[in-house]
Amino acid sequence: MWDAMGLGSGDPLVQMRDFLRQAGGCAVIDGGLATELEANGADLNDPLWSAKCLISSPHLIRKVHLDYLEAGAHIIITSSYQATLQGFKSRGFSTEESEALLRKSVGIACEARDIYCKGRSEGCDNHSDSKKPTILVAASIGSYGAYLADGSEYSGDYGKEMTLGKLKDFHRRRLEVLAEAGCDLIAFETIPNKLEAQAYAELLEEENIKIPAWFSFNSKDGVNVVSGDSLIECATIADSCKKVVAIGINCTPPRFIQGLILSTKKVTKKPILIYPNSGERYDPDKKEWVASTGVTDEDFVSYVKVWREAGASLFGGCCRTTPNTIRGISRVLEKEYEDPKSSV
Ligand SMILES: C[S+](C)CC[C@H](N)C(=O)O
Ligand SMILES: N[C@@H](CCS)C(=O)O
Ligand SMILES: [Zn+2]
Secondary structure: OOOOOHHHHOOHHHHHHHHHHHOOOOEEEOOOOHHHHHHOOOOOOOOOHHHHHHHHOHHHHHHHHHHHHHHOOOEEEOOOOOOOHHHHHOOOOOHHHHHHHHHHHHHHHHHHHHHHHHHOOOOOOOOOOOOOOOOEEEEEEOOHHHHHOOOHHHOOOOOOOOOHHHHHHHHHHHHHHHHOOOOOEEEEEEEOOHHHHHHHHHHHHHOOOOOOEEEEEOOOOOOEOOOOOEHHHHHHHHHHOOOEEEEEEEOOOHHHHHHHHHHHHOOOOOOEEEEOOOOOEEEOOOOEEEOOOOOOHHHHHHOHHHHHHHOOOEEOOOOOOOHHHHHHHHHHHHHHHHOHHHOO
């Protein structure tokens, strides 16, 4: 039922709505990838952050994807968040090698999906309208701020010299390579400002990208995106782009999510996705999380009904959420489907 080339043969938004219907009305996205790699022993104190594992420990990436699939995720996000051609080249990789590393992030996720589906007695179903789950691989594109490796995706401040053209040039080839690597979706994640949203929207059109995308912004005040740009304006850019099939919020503390969903809903009828972080604070100098400043798994999961009532239909977790968080989300949503009276 999911045709990755859907943009060539039909309306990608219809395809996303069909996917959600097949999943029971709501779909489960995975949880934090990088922080779960760390929980599995990876040292990400590196400018490439999680993309370092594409070079040093791809087996860990596959394991974490599998853990999220076992926990109930319908969508897994690749390890390409901080994987950029510019970042790999500065480490001595050639253009060809750097592009191969980007493709590898999609390859590992597809491999994890195959292993998971073969291990299920019912299998998975990615090609017809059946009760079996469809599992999607979303290729992550982290912001220019992520590439800077100094936590700039939490400020969205790229300086006065940054222009729309420069941002488009920064992302262009990476987007092309990932879109042709066999993914089902492009996940533009942790988008911190309006300029970058505009750059992504224009690139999707200019490069005639055939894979549907989602735009996911982050906020630190529950009103605007982190740069201070208006979420309403950012979400409007995403809404206007035909290739965007879902719009939402990630890597943002849970307490802000309900209000942000309500704001987003004012400017779009497209499905709304949310995958908040644990609410903990990130120290970009130490590349460490300031522990116990966030919410427990139970509290996180108890928000899900509120978020659903507010209008979201894709739910997952970002940094410092775990397979346990995703298992909890999956159970809450399954219970909702079992009891139609309680569904929204
Ligand atoms: C979403 S943040 C925690 C990602 C890591 C950041 N770009 C860094 O390199 O420190
Ligand atoms: N997909 C990325 C997002 C970081 S904000 C991750 O989970 O590591
Ligand atoms: Zn995050």
